[in-house]
Amino acid sequence: MNTILKQFLLVSSIYLFTPTVDAYSLNDSLTKGTAALSSATQVKGEAQQLVGQLQSQLGVSQAQAVGGTGAMLQLAKNQLGANTMSTLSGNATGLSSLLGGSSGLSKNLLSNISSMSGVQSAFSALGMDPAMIQQFLPIVLGFFGEQGVGSTLLGQLQSLWTPAK
Template identity: 70%
Template sequence: MNDILKKFLFVSSIYLLAPTAGAFSLNDTIASGTQALSSANEVSAEAQQLLGLLEDQLGVTETQAVGGTSALLQLAKNDLGADAMSALTNQAPGLTSLLGAGGMSQGLLSGISSMNGVQSAFSALGMDSTMIQQFVPILMGFLGDQGVGSSLLGQLQSLWSPAS
């Protein structure tokens, strides 16, 4: 009996101490991206102003403000092209820091090429898709205040509007 108990304890301890094999999980990947977004983002004072507006008016966290804005800007970058993004970041240079927020997040966000991708990013940040249309007017107002031209604002508005 003593021998059986020893074997049982030995096998149990190996089983408990053995590292678990981590299978790929999209939730883990998203959590990593969210953690990267929240880890010491160094954004410009201009971008901090935008983030403060989002936090105050919508009651979102800084991580959600950074991630949501980054997702919308990444969609613009992928859809509008380099010339439009260059014009946008020339008028509002602080946005560049949001496009590159948190090294790993750049990789996760770079694939956003549709509003579905933006919705997925918002969902990963704990926000539902209705929050996108709450972000857009604040972001558009901020960009207008920064001197972004009406033509580019119109392109962004149509890009960020929900499909009818």
Template identity: 40%
Template structure:
């Protein structure tokens, strides 16, 4: 949880370190930012989605919670208000995501999610591995077909 508290945009919900960002997580400024984000969405790091991601993918708790949170932030910023409300009702801590999103920058496109994944030391292609895990959780929670279809289109 120590490192989880160092960046949690979510996720909820990633695994090779890129050369371009290899030293990024070592800087004090980045660690401070990660701590701020983590405190903004602490519940997401303890969410069932984070647990599913870490158990099904070769990712750390920090990567799972932050990557998942980035994907969910994109959903919150892109979905209709009805779908956003439905999503928020299914994911503990999602209502706290707004503060974390502003700390990491506006997550308004899939490219922004890819950037977050890279900063986490994950290949952006991991989004395609996160999506079915998150979608499976939402399906188990009884998500509507409208929400599921919207997320499928958003995370392609």
């Protein structure tokens, strides 16, 4: 194959496999948003224990543990009401830090999660397969059970966080 043809194929392949500007901008915004979410969040109280369990048992980063749990908790807050979060926070301190703490950007990113597909999108944006939700589930529910959350609320959370088949 001559040199000119090789160069043409190289340039063509780079062009074909380079994302469009719009797709890159969207992906870049999502990446920056999730990075801001995780870096702006200082995990506090007993929530640190939950994040540590997720990191050690699943091998996820702190940002992934915080963001994934935050997405799950935001869905619970939006679907089951603010009283649910008050109940959970009463049993485990620091859960509000998983919902973005005092960072307005973080709260805005999570506040739109109103369905399981939103949680799945958050997991994807954090670089995790949405199937990881099912690996988070027993750890998060186990943590809440250890903190004294009642079986009725644990059942509601499990139903909410289990994707429909």
